[in-house]
Amino acid sequence: MSLSTKPLNSGSSKPDVKEPGNRQEASQDELAQVSPVLRHLSRHLVRQLGMLSGACGQLPLTPVQAHTLLELGQQDLSIKELSSLLNIDKSNASRAVSHLVKKQLAQTKANPRDNRCLQVSLTPAGHKMLKQLDNQQDNQFADILAQLAPSEVTQLEASLRCYNKAITKAKSQQGVVIRPLQAADDAGLAAVIRAVSAEYGLTPDKGYSVADPTLDHLSRQYGQPGSRYWVIEKQQQLLGGAGIAPLPGEKGVCELQKMYFMPALRGLGLSRRLALQCLSFAREQGYKACYLETTKLLPEALGLYASLGFTVLPKPLGNTGHSACEIPMLLTL
Incomplete structure (x- = not known):
């Protein structure tokens, strides 16, 4: 997943909004103004990280397959568990596993806790591919973080944690x-x-x-x-x-x-x-x-x-x- 060198507003114009004030919390009107900016930045981030690409960097994996590989590197999982972790439906999770099995990167076996579902695990080749994936992604993010001062790295981590938590809460509040x-x-x-x-x-x-x-x-x-x-x-x-x-x-x-x-x-x-x-x-x-x-x-x-x-x-x-x-x-x- 190579990083683009194009300016931030490439592909679509950045919404022209007023920055919120320096108060502790933004007003509802200010939040409404910030929302288009956050959507724009989120879209651009997904594109910059190559999540819309058919391949994960230089490896023969799609982004979904790469994420599946990463989760299976932590533990053996069922299709249902993978679906939940990856936030995709079961059919997409099953498709990703099928492709990994065809590439001999994963294997399935009967779940000892439930014979009605399969347990997915990595093969030796899958563990080798996972190591290559980790090295590739570590190098990519090392290049990204090299552009930032230590204080900016700390600020970025805190902001991303806050953003991720807000996304999780918003999803739980649906309905x-x-x-x-x-x-x-x-x-x-x-x-x-x-x-x-x-x-x-x-x-x-x-x-x-x-x-x-x-x-x-x-x-x-x-x-x-x-x-x-x-x-x-x-x-x-x-x-x-x-x-x-x-x-x-x-x-x-x-x-x-x-x-x-x-x-x-x-x-x-x-x-x-x-x-x-x-x-x-x-x-x-x-x-x-x-x-x-x-x-x-x-x-x-x-x-x-x-x-x-x-x-x-x-x-x-x-x-x-x-x-x-x-x-x-x-x-x-």
Whole structure:
């Protein structure tokens, strides 16, 4: 896979967009502007690395066959396992294996754990080809990294890890809908908040927000200026949400409120995604800081807020009306 020496904008013109500001997070409008640039760079990266080529560099392998060889070099795998690892359908994985078998680079045998499927492994010739592939790719990336300062290499690795994680999270969130709260959602949202609160022992008698008198009519509260609430649906079932509203008694400060998720939504990265959406809205509304109150009973939430840049305050701000959440936190927007 040889690298092209053509300029970045070869083949298609680079979208002309304004770079986002230097704030901690970009606004939704800025993200919409950056999206075409990221798509352009991703396309160009795939082309530069030869992933659209019929051959993997100087070796008699297609890119899919090369990726298959690399995975089989780690361990013997079934077609289903290869399909999952390579993010391709089973027919394409099976086709890649068939070509490797014909080239005597791989072999199949009955899976000792399941006679209904085959186990694929490398032959001695396959291991030899894998070594050539590793050498070729190591040399290619050594040439690439030689163009960068050590600090740029570190930055590149961190950015690619972040990008890869975001892609994985986005894929896991397919089928999930995030939309503004409507009056028809009030009953369903109240049920979610009560269920999650009970799960963690945040009962009304202890002074938590589940005791709010507005809980059954939240669409009215978040329909006020400077406020917004989003719900999350999966398979047309309301399963969570979060919102932003002004913090009483603190001008220019908003509060991140009522972030609740049913178990079906957890572990998908949706809490971070929705929190970022709330913070983006807060910035667009002109708020200077975002406040929240939480409790040690919610360790996952504490970790999320810290990762977003929230810091613990020595004492509460404003007048939230809640006395049980003992950890006040603030983020400068």
